[in-house]
Amino acid sequence: MSPTPVPLPPLVEPVAALSAAESARTARHHVLAPLGELGQRRLAAAHVAIVGAGGLGSPAVLALAAAGVGTLTVIDDDVVETSNLQRQLLHRMADVGRPKVDSAARAAADLAPEGRVRSVRERLTPENAARLLAGAHVVLDGSDTFDTRLAVAEACDVLGVPLVWGTVQGFDAQVTVFWSAPPAGAAAVRLSDLYPAGSAGDVPTCAQVGVLGSLCLQVGALMATQAITLIAGIGAPLLGRILVIDGLRATQREVPLRGRSPEAAVAAPAASGPARVPPAELAGALGSPAAPLVVDVREPDEVRAGTIAGALHVPLGELRADPGAATARVRDAADGRPVVVVCLSGVRSAEGAALLAAHGIDARTLDGGIRTWPEPLVEPAVTT
Known part of the structure; x- marks a missing residue:
């Protein structure tokens, strides 16, 4: 049985006021309980970092920009390829060969002119992850290699910021939230609780096993919603719960994820992965x-x-x-x-x-x- 979802306090203090244009643009949020106008001002004050402007990052960027998040940092060192366009809806045919972060900045600005987009065309590594993610209130990981995901998770653990994590492979997907330093009353859960050191093995790429483009949109939107609930302090995020999606059979269910103590995590021997x-x-x-x-x-x-x-x-x-x-x-x-x-x-x-x-x-x-x-x-x- 999954643990009872726990509401968490908002991540950021709200801006004093929205401009008239931004109030008009986000009017449907203002009447949406429990988000409301106060929640919208919190979104305007928030800084979200998105790692990867691909299948998951694309819908997340669009959703968060449209929602009125004040600052988006989009981190990706790649360029647009024709095969990306089946699922990465930030980009257009004319963008092929150009940096993905440029498409992200353009699309976000078209949706929300008052939002700020920081485009970082740099590959995230264990050495630069903490620097690239510093200052974000919440991080979304849409990267495409497990090594990058490990680097993101370890940096978020050090920084103490929540990490919204989603994966899609074939017709299957997962979404959850990791947080090494959640508010009082909530248990810490880290990526290492789901994948102990070395247990992930050699994860196949999208090019090897394929990926359903429409499922990427669904998962990226869910990740954006998790960020919004964390920022505004509404609802109960997926901390301690993993949402498991079967796109082929149109089913969703959740399974619990219990965190280990930091002492146990340190004491656990590193593994080389199963034979x-x-x-x-x-x-x-x-x-x-x-x-x-x-x-x-x-x-x-x-x-x-x-x-x-x-x-x-x-x-x-x-x-x-x-x-x-x-x-x-x-x-x-x-x-x-x-x-x-x-x-x-x-x-x-x-x-x-x-x-x-x-x-x-x-x-x-x-x-x-x-x-x-x-x-x-x-x-x-x-x-x-």
Whole structure:
């Protein structure tokens, strides 16, 4: 069960007044309880940093500029490519070959002339992340590599600012909020609580597995909404909760995410990530007396369409929410045999294997996921 959402105080003090033009432009917010005119003045005083002007950054920039956020810092060192235009709606065909931050500045200014856009055409790294993000009240991460996401998260931990985090891969997405220094009464949650050191492995890129453009718009808009609720102090942000979206089946659900203490996080040994098993090797081993236990961490709808023969179904959300009970199920079913965790592409299985390893099970992950499986899939033997 997810924790009860907790309202948080506003991040910024409001500006004294809005101009007549800005009041007219944002009039529909003024009558929107509980945002109202006071919340709109808080938005005008706010500074939001957006890392990446791509699939997630594009809708976030548009939504936050239109919402009246006073200062946007957009960080991206890339140029527009033709293949970006399927999902990165900041840019136009005429922008191909030009810096993405230029498109962002132009689009934001067209929507909200009184807003300020700081365009930073620089690649964010562990060395410059804290400098680039300093001064922001909230950070949105729309970057496209896990190394960059780690650098953003570590800088936000040091700066003590909330990090709105979203990912999209294929038809699947997640949105959450990390915050190392939340207000009293709220528990700190960091990226390292979701992905302990080394557990993410080699995350496939959009170019390798594809991405649904319209889902990027949905997730970027949700990230912008999270920033607005944090700035204005309304509603209850996704701190301690992960929103999981299945775009292909039009479902959304949330799973809890509990933070570790800073002492535990420091004490935890760094991991190199779970070992990977080639599909052919696993397929050959399944016929032996000591065949590994296959643990499928996909969603129920995915598993009903077919899984590896004999697989135990333990959804990743269940493993995240109650790792002790889920691990006990796996340990009983394995009965001393090796464990191999599988998902569609190998991303979720790497996290699942890391969670099992943290509870004493030496689990590996199927390299490339079920999409690379050489044998026919079967009806699940165990469902949840």
